[in-house]
Amino acid sequence: MTPIPRSDLPQGTLDLLILKVIALGPVHGYAIARRLEEVSRGVVQVPEGSLYPALHRLENRGLLAADWKETETGRDAKFYRLTRKGRKHLEGEAASWQRLIDAVGLILAMAEGGGG
Amino acid sequence: MTPIPRSDLPQGTLDLLILKVIALGPVHGYAIARRLEEVSRGVVQVPEGSLYPALHRLENRGLLAADWKETETGRDAKFYRLTRKGRKHLEGEAASWQRLIDAVGLILAMAEGGGG
DNA sequence: GCCCTATACCTTGCACTTCTAGGGGTCCTT
DNA sequence: AAGGACCCCTAGAAGTGCAAGGTATAGGGC
Numbered sequence: 001m002t003p004i005p006r007s008d009l010p011q012g013t014l015d016l017l018i019l020k021v022i023a024l025g026p027v028h029g030y031a032i033a034r035r036l037e038e039v040s041r042g043v044v045q046v047p048e049g050s051l052y053p054a055l056h057r058l059e060n061r062g063l064l065a066a067d068w069k070e071t072e073t074g075r076d077a078k079f080y081r082l083t084r085k086g087r088k089h090l091e092g093e094a095a096s097w098q099r100l101i102d103a104v105g106l107i108l109a110m111a112e113g114g115g116g
Numbered sequence: 117m118t119p120i121p122r123s124d125l126p127q128g129t130l131d132l133l134i135l136k137v138i139a140l141g142p143v144h145g146y147a148i149a150r151r152l153e154e155v156s157r158g159v160v161q162v163p164e165g166s167l168y169p170a171l172h173r174l175e176n177r178g179l180l181a182a183d184w185k186e187t188e189t190g191r192d193a194k195f196y197r198l199t200r201k202g203r204k205h206l207e208g209e210a211a212s213w214q215r216l217i218d219a220v221g222l223i224l225a226m227a228e229g230g231g232g
Numbered sequence: 233g234c235c236c237t238a239t240a241c242c243t244t245g246c247a248c249t250t251c252t253a254g255g256g257g258t259c260c261t262t
Numbered sequence: 263a264a265g266g267a268c269c270c271c272t273a274g275a276a277g278t279g280c281a282a283g284g285t286a287t288a289g290g291g292c
Contacts, residue, residue: 011248011249011250028240028241029240029241030239030240030241031240048240048241048242049242049243049244052241052242052243053242053243056242071239071240073238073239073240075239075240076240076241077239077240077241078240078241
Protein backbone atom coordinates (compact mmCIF):
# COMPACT_ATOMS: atom_id res chain seq x y z
CA MET A 1 0.00 0.00 0.00
CA THR A 2 0.93 3.60 -0.51
CA PRO A 3 3.06 4.91 2.32
CA ILE A 4 1.09 8.08 1.64
CA PRO A 5 3.14 10.40 -0.51
CA ARG A 6 3.68 14.07 0.01
CA SER A 7 0.48 15.99 0.12
CA ASP A 8 1.41 19.01 -1.95
CA LEU A 9 -0.72 21.41 -0.03
CA PRO A 10 -2.63 23.89 -2.13
CA GLN A 11 -1.17 27.35 -1.86
CA GLY A 12 -2.34 29.22 1.21
CA THR A 13 -3.37 26.17 3.16
CA LEU A 14 -0.05 25.83 4.89
CA ASP A 15 -0.47 29.13 6.71
CA LEU A 16 -3.80 28.04 8.10
CA LEU A 17 -2.41 24.78 9.44
CA ILE A 18 0.64 26.43 10.97
CA LEU A 19 -1.44 29.10 12.65
CA LYS A 20 -3.78 26.48 14.04
CA VAL A 21 -1.01 24.43 15.62
CA ILE A 22 0.58 27.50 17.14
CA ALA A 23 -2.79 28.63 18.45
CA LEU A 24 -2.80 25.65 20.79
CA GLY A 25 0.31 26.86 22.57
CA PRO A 26 3.89 28.02 21.99
CA VAL A 27 5.76 25.57 19.83
CA HIS A 28 8.90 25.53 17.70
CA GLY A 29 9.09 24.91 13.96
CA TYR A 30 10.36 21.39 14.02
CA ALA A 31 7.59 20.37 16.38
CA ILE A 32 4.97 22.01 14.17
CA ALA A 33 5.94 19.79 11.27
CA ARG A 34 5.87 16.70 13.50
CA ARG A 35 2.48 17.62 14.89
CA LEU A 36 0.93 18.20 11.47
CA GLU A 37 2.15 14.87 10.22
CA GLU A 38 0.96 13.10 13.31
CA VAL A 39 -2.50 14.57 13.56
CA SER A 40 -3.18 14.30 9.82
CA ARG A 41 -1.97 10.69 9.94
CA GLY A 42 0.80 11.37 7.50
CA VAL A 43 -1.31 13.08 4.85
CA VAL A 44 0.17 16.48 5.56
CA GLN A 45 3.95 16.49 5.26
CA VAL A 46 5.73 19.79 5.50
CA PRO A 47 9.28 19.98 4.16
CA GLU A 48 11.51 22.38 6.05
CA GLY A 49 12.00 24.41 2.91
CA SER A 50 8.32 25.21 3.05
CA LEU A 51 7.94 25.47 6.78
CA TYR A 52 10.60 27.98 7.76
CA PRO A 53 9.95 30.48 4.98
CA ALA A 54 6.26 30.30 5.91
CA LEU A 55 7.05 30.97 9.55
CA HIS A 56 9.18 33.94 8.62
CA ARG A 57 6.47 35.31 6.36
CA LEU A 58 3.89 35.03 9.10
CA GLU A 59 6.25 36.64 11.58
CA ASN A 60 7.00 39.51 9.20
CA ARG A 61 3.30 40.08 8.73
CA GLY A 62 2.94 40.40 12.47
CA LEU A 63 0.82 37.30 12.89
CA LEU A 64 3.43 35.45 14.91
CA ALA A 65 5.94 36.38 17.57
CA ALA A 66 8.85 34.25 18.71
CA ASP A 67 11.17 33.69 21.67
CA TRP A 68 14.19 31.49 22.05
CA LYS A 69 13.74 28.94 24.79
CA GLU A 70 15.08 25.60 25.77
CA THR A 71 13.28 22.46 24.64
CA GLU A 72 12.63 19.40 26.75
CA THR A 73 15.68 17.82 25.17
CA GLY A 74 17.91 20.64 26.33
CA ARG A 75 18.45 22.44 23.03
CA ASP A 76 17.62 25.99 22.09
CA ALA A 77 14.67 26.46 19.79
CA LYS A 78 12.55 29.30 18.54
CA PHE A 79 9.11 29.09 20.07
CA TYR A 80 6.33 30.76 18.14
CA ARG A 81 3.10 32.13 19.51
CA LEU A 82 0.15 33.93 17.97
CA THR A 83 -0.19 37.68 18.23
CA ARG A 84 -3.66 39.11 18.65
CA LYS A 85 -3.57 39.94 14.96
CA GLY A 86 -2.56 36.37 14.23
CA ARG A 87 -5.47 34.97 16.20
CA LYS A 88 -7.88 37.23 14.32
CA HIS A 89 -6.31 36.15 11.08
CA LEU A 90 -6.62 32.49 11.97
CA GLU A 91 -10.32 32.92 12.62
CA GLY A 92 -10.78 34.54 9.24
CA GLU A 93 -8.73 31.93 7.44
CA ALA A 94 -10.60 29.09 9.09
CA ALA A 95 -13.90 30.64 8.06
CA SER A 96 -12.65 31.12 4.50
CA TRP A 97 -11.49 27.54 4.40
CA GLN A 98 -14.89 26.33 5.52
CA ARG A 99 -16.65 28.50 2.96
CA LEU A 100 -14.33 27.20 0.29
CA ILE A 101 -14.72 23.52 1.01
CA ASP A 102 -18.48 23.97 1.17
CA ALA A 103 -18.42 25.61 -2.26
CA VAL A 104 -16.14 22.95 -3.71
CA GLY A 105 -18.37 20.33 -2.16
CA LEU A 106 -21.35 21.77 -3.99
CA ILE A 107 -19.46 21.68 -7.25
CA LEU A 108 -18.16 18.15 -6.81
CA ALA A 109 -21.67 17.03 -5.96
CA MET A 110 -23.01 18.33 -9.26
CA ALA A 111 -24.74 15.73 -11.35
CA GLU A 112 -25.86 15.63 -14.95
CA GLY A 113 -29.15 17.32 -14.21
CA GLY A 114 -28.10 19.25 -11.14
CA GLY A 115 -28.03 23.00 -11.49
CA GLY A 116 -28.49 24.80 -8.20
CA MET B 117 -24.33 42.10 3.46
CA THR B 118 -21.20 40.77 1.89
CA PRO B 119 -21.47 40.78 -1.87
CA ILE B 120 -19.12 37.81 -1.51
CA PRO B 121 -15.68 38.83 -2.72
CA ARG B 122 -13.39 36.85 -4.92
CA SER B 123 -12.50 33.50 -3.50
CA ASP B 124 -8.81 33.28 -4.34
CA LEU B 125 -8.73 29.58 -4.89
CA PRO B 126 -5.78 27.72 -3.43
CA GLN B 127 -3.38 26.59 -6.08
CA GLY B 128 -4.41 23.37 -7.74
CA THR B 129 -8.07 23.60 -6.83
CA LEU B 130 -9.04 25.33 -10.03
CA ASP B 131 -8.07 22.33 -12.15
CA LEU B 132 -10.25 20.06 -10.09
CA LEU B 133 -13.27 22.31 -10.44
CA ILE B 134 -12.77 22.77 -14.15
CA LEU B 135 -12.42 19.05 -14.74
CA LYS B 136 -15.55 18.38 -12.74
CA VAL B 137 -17.69 20.78 -14.73
CA ILE B 138 -16.42 19.42 -18.01
CA ALA B 139 -17.04 15.87 -16.81
CA LEU B 140 -20.76 16.57 -16.87
CA GLY B 141 -20.72 17.22 -20.58
CA PRO B 142 -19.00 19.24 -23.29
CA VAL B 143 -18.89 22.88 -22.38
CA HIS B 144 -17.01 26.00 -23.41
CA GLY B 145 -14.78 28.16 -21.23
CA TYR B 146 -17.09 31.05 -20.66
CA ALA B 147 -19.84 28.71 -19.55
CA ILE B 148 -17.50 26.92 -17.15
CA ALA B 149 -16.85 30.15 -15.30
CA ARG B 150 -20.58 30.93 -15.18
CA ARG B 151 -21.39 27.46 -13.91
CA LEU B 152 -18.79 27.56 -11.15
CA GLU B 153 -20.04 30.90 -9.93
CA GLU B 154 -23.63 29.79 -10.06
CA VAL B 155 -23.28 26.43 -8.33
CA SER B 156 -20.93 27.75 -5.66
CA ARG B 157 -23.35 30.62 -5.04
CA GLY B 158 -20.77 33.20 -5.96
CA VAL B 159 -18.01 31.90 -3.69
CA VAL B 160 -15.94 30.65 -6.59
CA GLN B 161 -15.20 33.36 -9.13
CA VAL B 162 -12.84 32.55 -11.94
CA PRO B 163 -11.26 35.45 -13.84
CA GLU B 164 -10.70 34.72 -17.51
CA GLY B 165 -7.00 35.30 -17.05
CA SER B 166 -6.98 32.26 -14.77
CA LEU B 167 -9.48 30.19 -16.64
CA TYR B 168 -8.07 30.11 -20.15
CA PRO B 169 -4.46 29.40 -19.21
CA ALA B 170 -5.74 26.59 -16.99
CA LEU B 171 -7.75 25.13 -19.85
CA HIS B 172 -4.72 25.28 -22.13
CA ARG B 173 -2.54 23.60 -19.53
CA LEU B 174 -5.04 20.80 -19.09
CA GLU B 175 -5.35 20.41 -22.83
CA ASN B 176 -1.57 20.27 -23.26
CA ARG B 177 -1.37 17.61 -20.60
CA GLY B 178 -3.83 15.54 -22.55
CA LEU B 179 -6.59 15.73 -19.96
CA LEU B 180 -8.92 17.72 -22.17
CA ALA B 181 -9.79 17.75 -25.85
CA ALA B 182 -11.63 20.49 -27.65
CA ASP B 183 -13.73 21.18 -30.73
CA TRP B 184 -15.12 24.38 -32.12
CA LYS B 185 -18.87 24.28 -32.28
CA GLU B 186 -21.74 26.65 -32.37
CA THR B 187 -23.38 27.68 -29.12
CA GLU B 188 -27.10 28.03 -28.53
CA THR B 189 -26.69 31.74 -29.10
CA GLY B 190 -25.20 31.18 -32.52
CA ARG B 191 -21.58 32.03 -31.77
CA ASP B 192 -18.53 29.85 -32.24
CA ALA B 193 -16.97 28.55 -29.06
CA LYS B 194 -14.41 25.99 -28.06
CA PHE B 195 -16.15 23.07 -26.40
CA TYR B 196 -14.02 21.01 -24.05
CA ARG B 197 -14.50 17.41 -23.10
CA LEU B 198 -12.59 15.00 -20.90
CA THR B 199 -10.23 12.48 -22.39
CA ARG B 200 -10.03 9.07 -20.78
CA LYS B 201 -6.85 10.24 -19.12
CA GLY B 202 -8.66 13.34 -17.92
CA ARG B 203 -11.42 11.30 -16.36
CA LYS B 204 -8.88 9.17 -14.54
CA HIS B 205 -7.11 12.27 -13.39
CA LEU B 206 -10.32 13.80 -12.11
CA GLU B 207 -11.02 10.73 -10.03
CA GLY B 208 -7.57 10.94 -8.51
CA GLU B 209 -7.82 14.64 -7.86
CA ALA B 210 -11.21 14.32 -6.26
CA ALA B 211 -9.89 11.58 -3.98
CA SER B 212 -6.87 13.71 -3.10
CA TRP B 213 -9.10 16.64 -2.34
CA GLN B 214 -11.22 14.52 -0.03
CA ARG B 215 -8.16 13.15 1.72
CA LEU B 216 -6.83 16.66 2.11
CA ILE B 217 -9.94 18.22 3.58
CA ASP B 218 -10.28 15.30 5.95
CA ALA B 219 -6.72 15.85 7.11
CA VAL B 220 -7.19 19.59 7.45
CA GLY B 221 -10.41 18.90 9.30
CA LEU B 222 -8.53 16.79 11.82
CA ILE B 223 -6.01 19.54 12.33
CA LEU B 224 -8.56 22.31 12.68
CA ALA B 225 -10.43 20.16 15.18
CA MET B 226 -7.38 19.83 17.40
CA ALA B 227 -7.92 21.04 20.93
CA GLU B 228 -5.55 21.82 23.78
CA GLY B 229 -5.36 18.24 24.90
CA GLY B 230 -6.07 16.51 21.61
CA GLY B 231 -3.22 14.61 20.07
CA GLY B 232 -4.45 11.95 17.71
C1' DG C 233 39.32 12.80 18.50
C1' DC C 234 36.12 11.35 14.61
C1' DC C 235 31.85 9.69 12.44
C1' DC C 236 26.99 9.11 12.40
C1' DT C 237 22.19 10.08 13.60
C1' DA C 238 18.50 12.97 15.35
C1' DT C 239 17.18 17.36 16.51
C1' DA C 240 16.63 22.29 15.28
C1' DC C 241 17.27 26.37 12.51
C1' DC C 242 18.18 28.84 8.14
C1' DT C 243 18.73 30.50 2.90
C1' DT C 244 18.83 30.45 -2.19
C1' DG C 245 16.84 29.68 -6.52
C1' DC C 246 13.52 27.37 -9.34
C1' DA C 247 8.88 25.86 -10.84
C1' DC C 248 4.35 26.62 -10.84
C1' DT C 249 -0.18 28.81 -10.52
C1' DT C 250 -3.06 32.71 -10.13
C1' DC C 251 -4.28 37.40 -10.87
C1' DT C 252 -4.09 41.96 -13.07
C1' DA C 253 -4.47 44.20 -17.15
C1' DG C 254 -4.83 44.36 -21.23
C1' DG C 255 -6.11 42.75 -26.47
C1' DG C 256 -9.38 40.67 -30.09
C1' DG C 257 -14.04 39.80 -32.14
C1' DT C 258 -19.43 38.78 -32.60
C1' DC C 259 -24.28 39.61 -31.72
C1' DC C 260 -28.14 42.32 -29.89
C1' DT C 261 -30.42 46.25 -27.93
C1' DT C 262 -30.84 51.11 -27.38
C1' DA D 263 -23.18 54.65 -32.95
C1' DA D 264 -22.74 53.16 -28.24
C1' DG D 265 -22.91 49.77 -24.84
C1' DG D 266 -23.43 45.35 -22.96
C1' DA D 267 -23.30 40.42 -23.00
C1' DC D 268 -20.91 36.76 -25.00
C1' DC D 269 -16.41 34.32 -26.21
C1' DC D 270 -11.49 33.81 -26.98
C1' DC D 271 -6.56 34.98 -25.90
C1' DT D 272 -1.76 36.69 -23.90
C1' DA D 273 2.14 38.98 -21.12
C1' DG D 274 3.87 40.18 -16.94
C1' DA D 275 3.69 40.60 -11.89
C1' DA D 276 3.10 38.42 -7.52
C1' DG D 277 3.02 34.89 -4.40
C1' DT D 278 3.85 30.21 -2.62
C1' DG D 279 5.88 25.59 -2.12
C1' DC D 280 9.82 22.65 -3.05
C1' DA D 281 14.51 20.84 -3.65
C1' DA D 282 18.92 21.45 -2.27
C1' DG D 283 22.10 22.91 0.53
C1' DG D 284 24.35 24.93 4.94
C1' DT D 285 24.94 25.68 10.27
C1' DA D 286 24.97 23.85 15.00
C1' DT D 287 24.17 20.87 19.32
C1' DA D 288 23.82 16.31 21.78
C1' DG D 289 24.61 11.49 22.26
C1' DG D 290 26.44 6.88 20.97
C1' DG D 291 30.09 3.91 19.05
C1' DC D 292 34.92 3.27 17.78
